[in-house]
Amino acid sequence: MKPTxxxxxxxxxxxxxxxxxxxxxxxxxxxxFLGLVGAxxxxxxxxxxxxxxxxxxxxxxxxxxxGVLVVLxxxxxxxxxxxxxxxxxxxxxxxGAVDVLAVILAVTxxxxxxxxxxxxxxxxxxxxxxxxxIPAMSLRERFVLAICLAAGSYLIFxxxxxxxxxxFTFNW
Amino acid sequence: xxxxxxxxxxxxxxxxxxxxxxxGVTLGTFIGMLPGIGPMAAIAMLVPLTYYVDPAVGxxxxxxxxxxxxxxxxxxxxLLNLPGTANTAITCLDGYPMTQQGRAGIALFMTTIASxxxxxxxxxxxxxxxxxxxxxxxxxxxPEYFSLVLLGLLASALAATDYPLRAVAMIVLGLLLxxxxxxxxxxxxxxxxxxxxxYDGFTLVAFAVGxxxxxxxxxxxxxxxSRIGAKSIRLSAMLPTREDWRRSWLPMxxxxxxxxxxxxxxxxxxxxxxxxxxxxxxxxxxxxxxxGNGAIEGVTGxxxxxxxxxxxxxxxxxxxxxxxxxxxALIVATLMIHGIQPGPLLVSQHPTVxxxxxxxxxxxxxxxxxxxxxxIGLWIRILSIPYKYLFPAIIVFVCIGAFSINTSPFDIYxxxxxxxxxxxxxxxxxxxxxLLMGLILGPMLEVHLRRALQIANGDPLVFVERPISxxxxxxxxxxxxxxxxxxxxPGRTFGEAxx
Numbered sequence: 001m002k003p004t005x006x007x008x009x010x011x012x013x014x015x016x017x018x019x020x021x022x023x024x025x026x027x028x029x030x031x032x033f034l035g036l037v038g039a040x041x042x043x044x045x046x047x048x049x050x051x052x053x054x055x056x057x058x059x060x061x062x063x064x065x066x067g068v069l070v071v072l073x074x075x076x077x078x079x080x081x082x083x084x085x086x087x088x089x090x091x092x093x094x095x096g097a098v099d100v101l102a103v104i105l106a107v108t109x110x111x112x113x114x115x116x117x118x119x120x121x122x123x124x125x126x127x128x129x130x131x132x133x134i135p136a137m138s139l140r141e142r143f144v145l146a147i148c149l150a151a152g153s154y155l156i157f158x159x160x161x162x163x164x165x166x167x168f169t170f171n172w
Numbered sequence: 173x174x175x176x177x178x179x180x181x182x183x184x185x186x187x188x189x190x191x192x193x194x195x196g197v198t199l200g201t202f203i204g205m206l207p208g209i210g211p212m213a214a215i216a217m218l219v220p221l222t223y224y225v226d227p228a229v230g231x232x233x234x235x236x237x238x239x240x241x242x243x244x245x246x247x248x249x250x251l252l253n254l255p256g257t258a259n260t261a262i263t264c265l266d267g268y269p270m271t272q273q274g275r276a277g278i279a280l281f282m283t284t285i286a287s288x289x290x291x292x293x294x295x296x297x298x299x300x301x302x303x304x305x306x307x308x309x310x311x312x313x314x315p316e317y318f319s320l321v322l323l324g325l326l327a328s329a330l331a332a333t334d335y336p337l338r339a340v341a342m343i344v345l346g347l348l349l350x351x352x353x354x355x356x357x358x359x360x361x362x363x364x365x366x367x368x369x370x371y372d373g374f375t376l377v378a379f380a381v382g383x384x385x386x387x388x389x390x391x392x393x394x395x396x397x398s399r400i401g402a403k404s405i406r407l408s409a410m411l412p413t414r415e416d417w418r419r420s421w422l423p424m425x426x427x428x429x430x431x432x433x434x435x436x437x438x439x440x441x442x443x444x445x446x447x448x449x450x451x452x453x454x455x456x457x458x459x460x461x462x463x464g465n466g467a468i469e470g471v472t473g474x475x476x477x478x479x480x481x482x483x484x485x486x487x488x489x490x491x492x493x494x495x496x497x498x499x500x501a502l503i504v505a506t507l508m509i510h511g512i513q514p515g516p517l518l519v520s521q522h523p524t525v526x527x528x529x530x531x532x533x534x535x536x537x538x539x540x541x542x543x544x545x546x547x548i549g550l551w552i553r554i555l556s557i558p559y560k561y562l563f564p565a566i567i568v569f570v571c572i573g574a575f576s577i578n579t580s581p582f583d584i585y586x587x588x589x590x591x592x593x594x595x596x597x598x599x600x601x602x603x604x605x606x607l608l609m610g611l612i613l614g615p616m617l618e619v620h621l622r623r624a625l626q627i628a629n630g631d632p633l634v635f636v637e638r639p640i641s642x643x644x645x646x647x648x649x650x651x652x653x654x655x656x657x658x659x660x661x662p663g664r665t666f667g668e669a670x671x
Contacts, residue, residue: 030600034341041348044363054630056622058355058362065348072341079337099393100595103386103567104588110571111584119572126571127564133393134560145561149568161224163576 022088023081031077034069041066098133106130118168119158123150177299180527184535188229189528196233197536200240201543204257205248205551206562211241211257212499212605213385217566219377219506220573227510228525232532234506238499239291239482239533242442243540246283246475247551251276259442259478262450266463266470273466277410282468283475284544286424290476291537293428294435294483299530301436306491306516314627315634318620319644321613324494326651327437329606331444336655338602346610347617349374356619369582374590376505378574378583379611382590383604384498385570389563390595410545416468423453423473428480435481435496436488442481442497449477483533490514490526493616498605501612 041062051057106129113122127146131137157163183189203214215234222230245260250267263283270279312320329339352363353373364370412420430452431445453473454463463470485496493514495501504514512522519526543551574583594604628634636642 026600030338030341030602034345037345037348041363048360048362049358052630053625053632055626056357058358058360061618061621062348062351062362065344065351069341069344069348072337072344076337076341095394099390100592103390103393104592106564106567107386107571107584107591108588110568111575111581111588114571114575114581114584122571123568126568130393130564130567131560137560145564149565153568153572157572157576161221161576163572164579165572165575 020081022086027079027081028077031073031075034073034076036073038066038069038073041069095133102130102133114165116169116171118166118170119154120150120167123153173299173303176523176527177531180524180529180531181534183228183524183528184232184531188225189232189532190535192225192229192233193236193532193536194539196236197240197243197539198543200237200242201244201247201540201551202554203237204241204244204246204260206244210384210388211238212502213381213388214241215499215502216377216380216384217570217573219380219502219509220576222506222510223577227507227512228522228528230510231503231507231525231529232536234503235486235529235532236536238503239479239536240540240543242479242482243284243287243544244551246287246471247280247544247548250279250283250471251552259446259482260475261443262446262474263471265450266465266467269464269466270468270471275466278412278416279468279471280548281410281545282412282416282420282472284541286420286427286472286475287479288537288541289424290428290431290479291483291533293476294432294480295530295533295537297432297436297480298483298486298533302487302491302526303519305487306519309492310516312516312640313638314620314623315638315641316644318617318624319635319641319648320492320494321617321620323644323648323651324488324496325606325609325613325617326648328497328609329603330651330655333603335601335603336659338600339606342597342602342604342606343610346607346612347614348610349379349607350611350614351618356615357622369580373615374611375574375577375583375586376502376509376612377577378586379590380502380608381570381574382587383594383608385566386587386591387595387598387604389566390591391598392559393563410548412468419468420472423449423469424476426452426456427473427475427477431477431480432484434477435484437496442478442485445477445481446474449473486529490518490529491516493518495609495612498608501609505612 045059045062045066048059048062049057050059050063053060106126109129110122110126113125124146127149128142131142131145154167158165158167184193199214199218200211203211215237218234218237222234225233241257242259245255245257246263246267249255249260249263250271253264253268253271255261255264267279267283270276325343326340329343330336333339350373352370354361354371361371427445427449430449431442434445434448435442450463450470450473453467453469454460457463457467457469459467485500489495489500489504491514493504495504507514507525512518512525570587571584574587575581577583597604597607624634625632634641635645
């Protein structure tokens, strides 16, 4: 919803050349990604019955859309770009990567553990993994937060709403 | 119509509806005030909750989050200079200067009044127009629907974006993701990689939460959005002067008219309405120099515009089944999950949903009036919860919500996947909303394309031979032309150097 990406503002003092290079790099990455997805869609569509315009088979729409996507990907990669991108600083990238990893791993670990060890253990794991990038948080703080969340979630979702999730289990 | 409205009101005042409406608007206000998580993510998180209640009650709650967030969002704009939602960004321009001048209480009070006024006028228009519009669009065939869906997609993506090409690419990617799963006609599976989990396509909630919620959390882990300090606001400091009232009533009426019209058009919505209202007020004002320095007109005009637009946005959503923005798309999808098809027949076939929802807007807006004026101090205190406690909680709720849809960890993995994808796309400055719109409207687009061509014996000219469809397509072409012209205008900093 909001255009807030935690990166440095466009680096205008560093000259436009540098920002333009980053912008070109971003465009190339995005264009390549879209082109590959579009090509994949065309390949998948061709492997299905395609049919004709009068009698569209399941492959028709994916081929059509995939083709449009390839064209758009090319346009993004090749058309001159108007914006100056923020420089990709190494330190920012490293910090960003840690944050991405922490959040994504927290979610994934919850999914992995919830049916194996139960709700409480998964919540404790998710809290500890997701708060890992914040050094200012004490072990006790994390632990209390995890326990409060586990108790609250159990009461709301399992007890009150009847979501079928074990509180504790061992099902490796 | 009056008796429909009365029975709707009776439904909206029933215990269940009232409780869920209150939950919706309260949560919406909270989410709106937090500049770290938008109404989109909040609604997506709560869609699973609607499985446990009557669909009409569930939709009342989701809608409550949406308009509640509009109220809360303006509070964040005024007190923090940080828009809680995109639609309230304009409010920062004059709302925050008012806070700096010690007039925060008055700004909050007038915003709430303006929002309430805009909402109620929008609601009247919704109730007045939706049923008759439903009858008019009954004549629409597949060619008309195809062109209208295309128009809705393009308009919502191109309305207020700096990157039109990326926005269009996101629609197309969304359409493609929407075609994952069993083909509607033949049942042949597409892009499922032989996984039974993907037979019904991507789980909408996992997709939406991943795309909107996770990237927000990731960007805020280390740099928490600033919060309201220990400021407290007394009720007595909130009462506006006679001068404030005198300067506000005309902007409120103008803003409401702008918002009501733009909201009802497919694909434009609140953000554009607030921008237009602000520039109108600045133009007609005898003191344009005060704008940006705490002019009350700059707060009340756009706020009524935004809230009026939110209410009238339900007109195309409910009567055509064509949502104007991503939040509406999610509401359409939720209705469909419950087996209710939004479209011209909704008002007659599911009167409780339509009239109950309309009446709940009245109830919800009154609740918001109470939440935002006498209880504002309470909110300020709640908002001082540090983000480091808040975001792990959001992650846990997201996971439980995703799990509960099919009681399957697969949906949680999907949240991870789309979270990473969404974050990557966000770094590359791709807007996520058109992606979701494409995913939700993709199947509809395909069905109508297929049907229209089948009836026309494969002749694509059918879309321009039918006048209504041709008119929609002409607007599409105009939108694309406008986007190209905008791209060629100044602001091209180094395009020439490269060529």
